[in-house]
Amino acid sequence: MENLFQVAIDGPAAAGKSTVAKIAAKKLGFVYIDTGAMYRSLTFKALSENVNLNDSHQLKQLLDRTEIQLVHDELGQKVYVDGEDVTERIRYPDVTKQVSLVSSYEEVRTEMVARQRKLAESCSVVMDGRDIGTHVLPNAQVKIFLIASVDERAVRRYREEELKGRHPSMESLRAAIALRDKKDMEREVSPLVKAEDAIALDTTSLSIEEVVSQILHYVKEKQLS
Numbered sequence: 001m002e003n004l005f006q007v008a009i010d011g012p013a014a015a016g017k018s019t020v021a022k023i024a025a026k027k028l029g030f031v032y033i034d035t036g037a038m039y040r041s042l043t044f045k046a047l048s049e050n051v052n053l054n055d056s057h058q059l060k061q062l063l064d065r066t067e068i069q070l071v072h073d074e075l076g077q078k079v080y081v082d083g084e085d086v087t088e089r090i091r092y093p094d095v096t097k098q099v100s101l102v103s104s105y106e107e108v109r110t111e112m113v114a115r116q117r118k119l120a121e122s123c124s125v126v127m128d129g130r131d132i133g134t135h136v137l138p139n140a141q142v143k144i145f146l147i148a149s150v151d152e153r154a155v156r157r158y159r160e161e162e163l164k165g166r167h168p169s170m171e172s173l174r175a176a177i178a179l180r181d182k183k184d185m186e187r188e189v190s191p192l193v194k195a196e197d198a199i200a201l202d203t204t205s206l207s208i209e210e211v212v213s214q215i216l217h218y219v220k221e222k223q224l225s
């Protein structure tokens with residue numbers, strides 16, 4: 001289909017990908033696709049059904065009988081697994097801790113990528129994840145690789161946790177972020193890496209509004225060229 005526009009946003013954990021992708025998509029009138037939520041959904045279901053997370057074949061079979069829906073309304077994104085609202089549940093620490101293992105398997109990724117490409121088939125999208133610019137949407141017109149220092153990312157997560165009434169130590173947040181990045185960068189299949197043609201955007205000292213404005217600038221520039 002002609003005239004479809006794709007914005008790919010990749011980067012390490014807690015760099016701000018989903019926050020800015022959501023706002024940019026809304027401002028552009030594009031659909032926002034949170035691919036991390038899809039891997040989290042499968043991890044949640046595998047944990048709920050006691051599936052062996054070291055068995056990629058079992059995980060793929062589970063995925064084949066799992067419906068994952070990303071639904072958007074005025075209040076934001078909701079995630080449904082087989083019709084159950086798991087929006088909050090997939091952010092719990094047990095899922096976050098295991099999701100990099102589940103996402104490391106080729107069988108799982110092949111199916112997820114097929115689903116993600118299908119979602120982007122008929123509409124303009126802002127898609128965020130780890131392999132969007134390198135693998136899922138290699139022809140995306142705008143590719144952003146969002147980074148921020150690990151200390152800043154830990155602070156951002158801390159503030160988020162504080163709002164939910166939780167007070168984890170800064171060091172535990174920092175360690176969890178660094179460990180997840182390491183696993184995502186070192187896996188064999190589609191590791192987290194900047195696409196050659198992606199724009200690196202360091203958000204360490206940028207506000208959310210400034211990051212969104214930069215992304216919109218790159219999109220407008222491309223649309224006019």
Ligand SMILES: Nc1ncnc2c1ncn2[C@@H]1O[C@H](COP(=O)(O)OP(=O)(O)OP(=O)(O)O)[C@@H](O)[C@H]1O
Pocket residue numbers: 011012013014015016017018019020036156157159160203206207208209211
């Ligand atoms: N530029 C920014 N300045 C300050 N805080 C930010 C900025 N961007 C995002 N945040 C905050 O940082 C936290 C993490 O952002 P977000 O969840 O969007 O990151 P992410 O890259 O999607 O993370 P993950 O990959 O782990 O899901 C959120 O609380 C968000 O509000």
Ligand SMILES: Nc1ccn([C@@H]2O[C@H](COP(=O)(O)O)[C@@H](O)[C@H]2O)c(=O)n1
Pocket residue numbers: 013035036037039040099100101103128129130131132180184
């Ligand atoms: N395209 C993607 C997106 C995500 N992952 C894996 O899922 C984890 C959770 O992602 P969040 O963005 O929701 O934090 C992430 O740590 C990766 O292991 C992926 O592999 N590819």
